[in-house]
Amino acid sequence: MRIAILLLWAWCVVIAPSPTRAEEPNGSAALFATTCGWCHSQGGRAPGKGPKLAGTERDDAFIVNRITHGKPGAMPAFGGTLTPEQITSLVGYIRSLPPE
Amino acid sequence: MRTKCLQFLLATSFAAAPFAAAHAQATNSGEGSAKPVDAARIESADEAGADWLTYHGTYQSHHFSGLDQINTGNVKDLEVAWTHFPGRTTRGLQTMPLAADGVLYYSGSYSRLFALDGATGKVLWSYIPKLDEDLISRQTHSPYNRGIAIGDGRVYIGTVDGRLIAVDAKTGKPVWDTKLINSQKLTVGFTGAPLFVRGKVIIGAQGGEWPYRGPIFGVDAATGKQLWEFDVAGGTDEAKATWGNDSWRTGGGGGWMPGTYDAASNTVWWGTANPGPLYDWAGPEWKTKGPRPGDDLYTTSVIALDPDSGKLKFYHQELPHDAWDFDSAVGEMMMINRDGRDLVVHPNKSGFIFVYDRKDAGLANVWPIVENYNFVKSIDPKTGELIGRRDMTEGKQATPLCPAIDGGVSWNAGSYSPKTGLYYKIGNEWCIDIEIVKTTPIVEPQVQLNIGANFTLRPPPNGQIAGHLDARDPVTGQKKWEVRYAQPPLASVLATAGNLVFVPDATGILHAYNAEDGKELWSHNDGLGHVGGIIAYSAGGKEYVAVATGWGSLVGDDYDGAFGEPYKSMAKDAGAMIVFALKQ
Numbered sequence: 001m002r003i004a005i006l007l008l009w010a011w012c013v014v015i016a017p018s019p020t021r022a023e024e025p026n027g028s029a030a031l032f033a034t035t036c037g038w039c040h041s042q043g044g045r046a047p048g049k050g051p052k053l054a055g056t057e058r059d060d061a062f063i064v065n066r067i068t069h070g071k072p073g074a075m076p077a078f079g080g081t082l083t084p085e086q087i088t089s090l091v092g093y094i095r096s097l098p099p100e
Numbered sequence: 101m102r103t104k105c106l107q108f109l110l111a112t113s114f115a116a117a118p119f120a121a122a123h124a125q126a127t128n129s130g131e132g133s134a135k136p137v138d139a140a141r142i143e144s145a146d147e148a149g150a151d152w153l154t155y156h157g158t159y160q161s162h163h164f165s166g167l168d169q170i171n172t173g174n175v176k177d178l179e180v181a182w183t184h185f186p187g188r189t190t191r192g193l194q195t196m197p198l199a200a201d202g203v204l205y206y207s208g209s210y211s212r213l214f215a216l217d218g219a220t221g222k223v224l225w226s227y228i229p230k231l232d233e234d235l236i237s238r239q240t241h242s243p244y245n246r247g248i249a250i251g252d253g254r255v256y257i258g259t260v261d262g263r264l265i266a267v268d269a270k271t272g273k274p275v276w277d278t279k280l281i282n283s284q285k286l287t288v289g290f291t292g293a294p295l296f297v298r299g300k301v302i303i304g305a306q307g308g309e310w311p312y313r314g315p316i317f318g319v320d321a322a323t324g325k326q327l328w329e330f331d332v333a334g335g336t337d338e339a340k341a342t343w344g345n346d347s348w349r350t351g352g353g354g355g356w357m358p359g360t361y362d363a364a365s366n367t368v369w370w371g372t373a374n375p376g377p378l379y380d381w382a383g384p385e386w387k388t389k390g391p392r393p394g395d396d397l398y399t400t401s402v403i404a405l406d407p408d409s410g411k412l413k414f415y416h417q418e419l420p421h422d423a424w425d426f427d428s429a430v431g432e433m434m435m436i437n438r439d440g441r442d443l444v445v446h447p448n449k450s451g452f453i454f455v456y457d458r459k460d461a462g463l464a465n466v467w468p469i470v471e472n473y474n475f476v477k478s479i480d481p482k483t484g485e486l487i488g489r490r491d492m493t494e495g496k497q498a499t500p501l502c503p504a505i506d507g508g509v510s511w512n513a514g515s516y517s518p519k520t521g522l523y524y525k526i527g528n529e530w531c532i533d534i535e536i537v538k539t540t541p542i543v544e545p546q547v548q549l550n551i552g553a554n555f556t557l558r559p560p561p562n563g564q565i566a567g568h569l570d571a572r573d574p575v576t577g578q579k580k581w582e583v584r585y586a587q588p589p590l591a592s593v594l595a596t597a598g599n600l601v602f603v604p605d606a607t608g609i610l611h612a613y614n615a616e617d618g619k620e621l622w623s624h625n626d627g628l629g630h631v632g633g634i635i636a637y638s639a640g641g642k643e644y645v646a647v648a649t650g651w652g653s654l655v656g657d658d659y660d661g662a663f664g665e666p667y668k669s670m671a672k673d674a675g676a677m678i679v680f681a682l683k684q
Binding site for chain 2: 029
């Protein structure tokens, strides 16, 4: 029985995929490529379904508000999914894009 | 004597007209058929008839009308008969209308549903469901609706908040309303049309890049009770074994466009969507490594289901371990017979057309409709093996991926004319620059799409972005003629027995071509781009052509950046059902 429990622990920790809320993974660039890159082309560097984000003149408060609440008919609201920290990290990612 | 005879006929005809009109109004029917739209009528539906009873026209799925009042000789006299505006047309009008007994039924964004007099456009009833607007504000693939089903006196429609609804076909009153998936958690629902089959309604959920299992449902048409669920990601033990590390739990799948029904064998044919994440960083080691190691059954497959039990009968996986977002969810399952062999012709989003034996989905042929592809070198037409497949690893890719994520073909349908023996289908020439990024699926507190890449639409390496309407043999792929477009058309195509092929294009022009040689015979500017369906039907003995007009969509939204005007300024929250007839 004890061995079975240990094996179960090992499976959970080592083998099983652990998809959860997106706080763990691999930084804001990966988070962007998970959900945002569908519309904001080339990682936000080019216009696509959504606008180009690199070099945006919008201030941080506007971007946070847009990610949180979206834009009806154009952009989904991510405030229910992403934490405030994650949204802040996405703002940092957008600011890191060189304004080409 | 002859003159007097004609005068008498004219006088009696005009005298009878008001009675005929009153009768049509009283019965809500231009055709006055006494037969209800039930399984028997749909199964025996003849393409020469006046109706359009399923998403794909008939179960044959030819998207062909046998009506020929409008033909190559008089199409120059085609004009707008009436127009209807559904309102709240966010992302354009993507629907395929249906027609029965002179009544036109169609859906708009937010699952707004209308029944109109097919001759005049008069509203017979409307049904506007109350949807979870807070959920819709969080959805990416929303709030468009691509169509409906009709049968046993009811009209059936899915919703983006995970429900299947039946309303009375005569009154528009709701009959039942069944919640099938937890959209509040999954953030996806239903956008594709249901399929009515012998007292059951079958509908597939959105899926693909969403980390869940992409179900297809069978529902009792009379009561709304769920009868079965088939999970595209790991729906059988055999399938689960094709997903390393139990990744079927977040595998994606889904079946977001309706398939069709083979009554002779009581089999539903359905196309399934891609696995998630969309792009995979395992490279050549995809069988054992990466986020979803293995073939990932039954994603990107054509599956055959028993409509009574939902059990899988047989399948063919068009792209094992799809690493390019080239779904098989394109709903066309075109049934034809060639040399005594019953076949099914099905376009994959990659731009390859698969031809199957109808008895077991054994391959009869595979041929490409596009010129630009490099996700494989080729596909073996006998075995279906992907030869020289291109499996990418993490990082920026040195060469563009072709075709683009938008597809060598998109989800709208082509058309097959039994009269010419030709398959009329749009192919797209475009690619993407792509960088593969390792991601982790987000499943808490709500599921979100999982892409795994950054990408940009771009022209093919040796040419410009283009679309083309091809007229080809559906089995061999041999091309008879083509028409080129600077921007790929995204709407469905309609061939008719009048030897016409109608193509609603992206800029807003509706074209009519000679089905034999592709010569343009007529065009009309509908004022907005097209991303939906087109049908022909008869009301009061007169032929009409109805086209969904209104721009937007997940592919169309890319046109602003790729092409600028007219898309940059084109309304993406407007649309109309525009109906054409010959001048009186």
